[in-house]
Amino acid sequence: MTTVTIKDVAREAGVSVASVSRALNGTGGVTAETEKRIREVAARLRYVPHGAARSLITRRTHTIGALLPDMYGEFFSELIRGIDLAARTRGLHLLVSSAHDGMDDAAAALRTMRGRVDGLIVLSPRADASFLHANLPESLPTVLLNSPLRGRRYSVLNIDNPGGARAMVRHLAVERGLRDIAFIAGPPDNFDAQQREEGYRHAMAEFAPGAPLRVLRGEFTEDSGYRAGAELLASGKLPRAVFAANDMMAIGCLLALREGGVDVPGEVAVTGFDDIPIARYVTPALTTVRVRIVDLGRSALERLAALLDAPDQTATTQADTLGCDIVVRDSCGARPHARTFTNKAR
Template sequence: MAASVTLNDVAKAAGVSIASASRAINGLDNVTEEVRERVLAAAGKLKYVPHGAARALAMSRTNTIGVILPDIYGEFFSEIIRGIDVGARASGLHILVSGSHGDVKEAVKAARAMAGRVDGLLVMAPYADADDLSGKLPFNLPLVMMGGVGGQADLPSLVVDNHSGALEAVRHLCEQGCRRIAHIAGPESNLEAQDRLRGYLDGLKEAGLSPQVLPGDFTDGAGYAAVQTLLAQEQMPDGLFAANDMMALGATLGLREAGVSIPDDIAIIGFDDIPVTRYASPPISTLRAGVFDIGRRSLELLSALIERGSAEASASAASLIVRPELVVRASSRRR
């Protein structure tokens, strides 16, 4: 259906001239923001894909990939960037990295700023619905989504099965004899955190246990703060699933300072398997999502789309789902 939609159709739907529609879709500056929003919204609704030949005339290869991440601080994002960089060097490409600070508007601004400077985009926006985001990004660039929820907006993506990973974490804690399992959640607006919370709740329901959810923001400080809340309770949980490894690290520090034995008093498991978890005291159990490989494989997927010659390839590319692997270490091993 997308192949039959023309730029003229998009212009009519947006109520603008073909020239204005072209400028908006190609990320040019000489168009008002209001017109750009209307054009991109119309293009998204119609599933418009620019013709590959037209794109080739409008843009020459830069051998550079744009990377937009919600943040560039911390070991998780360092590993993502390292994986992308390794994949880029193997393909003879360079990368241009920008942080969106967890803001959809900032991600869109960064993408538009990169239009004309890069051959394709890798976007990680776990706080944004892909259907909404796809209507605002440049349509003349091959695009791969990293993280979030797969299969949305017909965009190629590489996503982690966060629900099944969280379910596996709860089942593991139950197998270790835990019956009061608390969860330090990620940000409420984060789609991946939502899936991990859903997996946790499904796991407790499966085991016939009651949930206890503490707020978090994926930082070690949030994990530390959550533990202070738990320590003030009459009865501590005997199992703790943190929605990411950084919060698990912060929780471990808080428990050790309070003299709580890990895993005898409370077993802990995180999510992601960032390298530092192996060297914590005790080493932290986790769900290995292959953060480095997510970056590398996403770059390889995007590189293949670019070699196919146009953004049209993006519309037909399927999502790749990564199922996390349980990694049991001393923080949760009781048996």
């Protein structure tokens, strides 16, 4: 009545468990006729092999684990989508584990993965090298995403944050001629945020030498972007452009400026970073640095799969960077916008 095991099938088909295993797995060694009989019995009994038992002996789970800091925001859902997409075509399953505020929390999650996954994709933007070294099993193939870590031990895949930031500043400063560019930075301990801010600083020196540098603190949240916008308003001295370290902050800033009666992009251009899906729907549509998030997830999984197939292939273990370009929409004034937009409502 409960679950039917391989023994039941064997008994019913009048063969040994070994033959059932061979027949169902397509390993050779059984007559076509007995294989057929076994298959019929298995289908009739609705037999489905027990994953854990199989993994135990096979040492393969066909599952990869994804460890994410949390699950809020479109960046993460897009990333998961990319990973899942690629996993599916490879016949892999996806065990997600998100929202790890504390280190010990993440450590616990990491532990429970042992024996349940063949490999790991870890998004750890915080620079916690020692943590990973301490908690990642040596034997588990791992791909690190957006991590400051280097080295032959893991395979790391990063976004081209400096390049993206540079391209955006270049666009604003030289193509649009806006030299007075403020920057809304992300959390200081976040690796992407660090790289983007540094990219901004370098690019400003390159494309707008002598222009004032203005950096506001943010937390990658819409709310912190809103506060940064409010801060700009309150300062009484608006920049000609605001470059936010991610899209959600750009949107928050946009809302704040809009409420303050500022014409975007007429008076102030606003741009972001990531190109999350929402970016194209806000008004004015957000000019931003396009990170192909889905592709990021996809290639992370591809790399991991390659690692699984050839475990000691150090070739794929090298660090790599995913390029990103800028996508120009309305919020930077590249296209003439019909009218000044002021909406005090909401």
